[in-house]
Amino acid sequence: MNQEPDIQSGISNARLAVLIDAENVSVDLWPQILRLLALLGTPTVIRAYTCGKCGKWPSISGIEVIDGGAAVAGPNAADFLLAFDAGKLLVSDAADRFVIVSNDDGFAPLICALQLADKPTSIIVPASGAIVDRKCVKVADVAMLVPQPMTSAQAKATQPPQSKSKANVSGDAGGNRLSKMDETTIRNIIEARSTLPDGWASLMEVGHDFVPHKAMKGPGRARAIA
Secondary structure (H helix, E strand, O other): OOOOOEOOOOEOOOEEEEEEEOOOOOHHHHHHHHHHHOOOOEEEEEEEEEOOOOOOHHHOOOOEEEEOOHHHOOOOHHHHHHHHHHHHHHHHOOOOEEEEEOOOOOOHHHHHHHHHOOOOEEEEEEEOOOOOOOHHHHHOOOEEEEEOOOOHHHHHHOOOOOOHHHHHHHOOOOOOOOOHHHHHHHHHHHHHHOOOOOOOOOHHHHHHHHHHHOEEEEOOEEEEOO
């Protein structure tokens, strides 16, 4: 009979088969993942799966890297390799529980299959956002999140929209960009006020002459800016 983990105390003698999707899990997160595994049981099999993209996983002691080779690399190739190996481990009865470590949400069928074979299966998800809506999380016995740094694209997406004042300064639509009429008026004032050979005119004088020409639209009438 499989021993259920005591999440609060972290005490469990269950043998764990830890299957890592090495192509979308950063090796830098391994120390955090290892601490979470201690809450579920004792890892007896730890394997990382890839097809020609091992990264730094071979340098981690205690992890067996299963590499299908770059020749067979392709969409979900490493995922199929992981699922096939999970079936072999299930038959060999090498573990009491399975733990899948992946940011991929395509392992829900595998989790259900292992559960039907009386092997409680958990998932550890390295992600930078909410995971409650993921299929794997919904079917797993235990789901754990390992926060990871956001990518530059994700960080940009979380930034607040640019304030209106900044948009006005940059000349965006709806801001204080000069109209063609205003530009023509300013050009004419500069030409009229210019007293130097190089064409320069006093900014104060230009502004003084421009104010009466600048109008703001009011309800049904135009009024000059004081």
